[in-house]
Amino acid sequence: MPLATLYSFRRCPYAMRARLGIVLSGAQVMLREIILKHKPEAMLAASPKGTVPVLITQNGQVIDESLDIMIWALRKNDPQNILLSQLPALQATAMALIKHNDDTFKPWLDKYKYADRYPEYSQDYYRKQGEIFISQLESLLTKHHHLLGHTASIADYAIYPFVRQFAHVDKNGFNTAPYPNVQRWLTDHLISDPFMDIMKKYPTWLESEQQFLFGTGIQD
Ligand SMILES: N[C@@H](CCC(=O)N[C@@H](CS)C(=O)NCC(=O)O)C(=O)O
Known part of the structure; x- marks a missing residue:
């Protein structure tokens, strides 16, 4: 099964929060590092509002609010109870x-x-x-x-x-x-460690070029 795709921008605090959710849940996605001045067509086609982060799940669902991306990841796996689900x-x-x-x-x-x-x-x-x-x-x-x-x-x-x-x-x-x-x-x-993980540098993703595995992938 292909992985979800995350359009991200390293220094954006909303994208950082989404990447933290992914790392803390042990999920793994394909990360596409973008430049805000040159947003990829594929990202805008999925989410015309043109903000990062944008996650496209394996089922093609588009999640384009950072908090929702955190929740998406942590609902799958949340060993540290970051979501406070029982509270x-x-x-x-x-x-x-x-x-x-x-x-x-x-x-x-x-x-x-x-x-x-x-x-x-x-x-x-x-x-x-x-x-x-x-x-x-x-x-x-x-x-x-x-x-x-x-x-x-x-x-x-x-x-x-x-x-x-x-x-x-x-x-x-x-x-x-x-x-x-x-x-x-x-x-x-x-x-x-989670901050170190989310701040690793990736080259910019250009249409149909390289993307990068992000996250530990310990989650199923
Ligand atoms: N409510 C959105 C806000 C995301 C947002 O505003 N991201 C900024 C970058 S930090 C952005 O993409 N701005 C569009 C632009 O600068 O063109 C979220 O939580 O994901």
Whole structure:
């Protein structure tokens, strides 16, 4: 049976979250690394909205939302209970936190990162708006080692790629800000094996050229 295909872009935090879901589930897909400025026709034919990641399953189902790709992979195999499947209330909390990340934090992150494109306010203003979410994470991480408990869940994996981007805008400023638990949490993830796995570099996939096996394939 052919493997599912994942259109991905290495530095995109949404694509990172999808690749984390795949790695953590032990799934294996064919990875096609794309360039956002030159999206492959085959990807646009499958998902005309033109965002990465896009997964095309073995059955031809198109999944073009990063969180749905994580869920697709983890529903097949989730040895670490990252999906919190037996804990529906906590799972709902995780989904609400991820939604807050995507709907509120991410737009501030973009404005902070590209402040010159949004001259209405200063970069400092955008950073402070983003820090409202960072403070919420700090208070969660003061209570337990991971966002929602003592083990990492989908909330941690879906959110930390975005916090990484936020931290990278001004690394020194971030590292000296009063968020010791967020700094510890982010560092732990950035030195972890799953992060190393998802950040391997692949040459760009050009139509009908090479694609790459991605993931461990320990899942059936
Ligand atoms: N809601 C989507 C958002 C994905 C998204 O916006 N990805 C960005 C890259 S990080 C993208 O593809 N943007 C289109 C572009 O830049 O042309 C998801 O969760 O998958």
